[in-house]
Amino acid sequence: MDKISLVVPCYNEEAALPLFYKEADRVTREMDFCAFEFVFVDDGSKDGTLPILRELAQKDERVRFVSFSRNFGKEAGMLAGLEAATGDFVALMDADLQDPPALLPALYKAVTEEGYDCAATRRTTRDGEPPIRSFFARCFYKLINKISDADIVDGARDYRLMRRSMVEAILSMREYNRFSKGIFGWVGFKTKWVPFVNVERVAGETKWSFWKLFKYSLEGIVAFSTAPLAIASVLGFVLCVIAFIYICVILVKTLAFGDPVGGWPSLMCVVLFLGGIQLFCTGILGQYLAKTYLETKKRPSYLVRETEEGVK
Incomplete structure (x- = not known):
């Protein structure tokens, strides 16, 4: 039986976590042909995220968590989750249900039956997103693909299911300044893109302001292009x-x-x-x-x- 690790970075997700766990638990129990583990990464949250993770770990033996000493950012959260994951396959997803757990069966099928090393998701729409933010996001994807070797698809999410071999390749890249979207493209491997309609947060507020996204895009350009x-x-x-x-x-x-x-x-x-x-x-x-x-x-x-x- 294949084992799938769900890596979920969390930062102040007190309101969304119970809803996410309920939906992810439902989907994973329907996929009874696989074993699962939940690897939550608490990125120095200041709300009740950590107590909720402690409670989930006590009532569900599949739940594991890593809690940082302070906020290190989502990139560090994803890295810690990948390092802690023990599954044959590893899925990265957000806790706000913008990455629907219901897509997991399709991602698993693409990797196990269609010969792909990775099944990744991309948004086909940007409904609910400010127009100016959508405009600059599209400009960034066009620019980064022209000036770097990283293959980054417009609308790509971090939500993806990867074989262990791809995870090990990603972990072998030990740079401190990480830009995971670029790393996913740079390591290569055969990837299938699964489109889905944009889903708004189920609860809480986004942690990504326009300024934070702008700085993050500069990180990507500097990290993957001279x-x-x-x-x-x-x-x-x-x-x-x-x-x-x-x-x-x-x-x-x-x-x-x-x-x-x-x-x-x-x-x-x-x-x-x-x-x-x-x-x-x-x-x-x-x-x-x-x-x-x-x-x-x-x-x-x-x-x-x-x-x-x-x-x-």
Whole structure:
């Protein structure tokens, strides 16, 4: 009998957890041809998430949990869950029921009967999402696929069922600055995309503001592409050429017609433009340098305070 591990990162999901467990329990019991374990990861929640996980672990022997010492972010939560999972297959899903557990039988069938290493989900609609957020999300997917080797499908969710071999490949990538959507695409393996209509949160509020998503997209670009560095180099070269041409024009104009009026407006425009470009390029370099600095520290991605076996 195959064993499937359900990895569920949680951050302040007190309201959604009981509903998620009820639905996941129903679906997994219908899939009686498989054994299951639930691996919940409490990402330093400040509400009643951890007490609920303790209660679930006491009444259901399939439930395990890992509780962090503080909030380390969803990426660390997914990594901890994958490391703790013991199943032949591992499924990643959110606790807010935006990743419907009812899709699990279809994902399992795709992996076991259709020859895929991974069955992943993608949203076909973005109903309920602000239009500006949807616009920037689509722009990000187009950009990241053009400038990197990571194959990221528009509307892709983290919700997926993977063979153990793919999980081990993902865990072999030990970088501190993780961008899982890019990692899933970079490791390859044969993936089937399962479309579904977007589902809104069953309870609670989203933890992803527009600003957090924007920073997360920058993480992905920096983690999987050096194109910004190339753009900065090309931009610097082009501006040097333009500056040289402009100097020649000024010299010819001054020698031929003199300089009756000081060119303060044009001078300020050039200075501000070049200064802005320099700061922009320095910022790009700073992003890569900051990531390198964090990688060289070799800090753990997360620290565990408690599991279903007790406080560490």
